[in-house]
Amino acid sequence: MNAISTSTVATNAECRSVLADGRTVTITASRRPRANRADVKCSVPNAPAMAERMQHVVRLARHTEVRLDSRDQVVLSMDITPAATERDWELAAVLADRMVRGLHPTKSIKAQGSSDAWHLGRVEGSVQGAEAASLQITHLGALSGHADPSAAVSTVRTWFPLHSGGINDALSWLEVSVFPLDPPADSEEDSIAAPGLDLAAQQDVRQTLGASRHFDGKGLNRWRTVVCFGQPRFQGGSYQLALVMADRLARGREFVPRGRLIASGCSSAWHAGRVDTVDGREAKLELIFNQVNHGDRVLLPKDWQEQLPPGYAAGLRQKGASLACIDKIGMI
16 A cells, blocks of 8 residues: 555654643654554543543544555553543644654644544644744644645435334434545555444444445445444444445435435345345334425335335325335445
8 A cells, every 4th residue: 555654754743732721731642563453542641531532533533634554553642631621632632643643744833622523624723833833723634735625525414213112212313424545445444433332333333334335346445434323322233224325325326315314224244235124113114204304215124015004105205205115225
């Protein structure tokens, strides 16, 4: 893979940020061969939740980097602990990560800024160099004189029925954001991030997308991907069809519906494009019917077609929605 030579990049870098109480926190980044370890590891004194937040921030901020080099592990640490509500250290963490990987000059700098859309490269903040000049930025591209990278990110949101048999049953959303890689990644799974999910769910997301892109024939190793869930605490794999469709829509492989795309389905063979049934049919059908809107597109497993309640499809059409029961993606 054509990547930056690690032999010419510093193995350590520091970036500082000023906290609300006037103290200066130093974020130190070190780089070492990955050797099957996590790509990013973070530590904050007596604050594991903040360390997890820093890991998420750094991984998301890498989304709009056109090159993917997963040979090294980056370890980041803070020397003091900010207040739990502070977030202006986030930009310093992102820059420390970039500095130690040779993507930003390793000069002495201070940085203040945070973002709710790091995966789009957006940030409200400032960077101050040793010469005391301060640069106000609204996106990470500004650091190198480039355009806003968010224009190159394609993001699609789909919905799936989240059913547990209680008052919290709802149509929950998931969102897939893709950014083209050049050159292609060596590993599909390294290019997919799913912040907020537990490790097992993250692995399920990666395997689902990797397999469905194999069926696609044009999706493997070409994209950096971030998957976000409106409700990251759930069980089961019935979200998988919604995930696959969001990914295909984001990559221009499907026609965009007028309204929402609502789907329920999983598969043990996404690499073959197959759609399998899922549990909770009756409750999920009722939930979808009650919450569907004009223009929505509903996708369900083919196995449900003969078991739909009388008049179900006609009722959806009356509400202005469309329905398809499928056993394979790519034929909708």
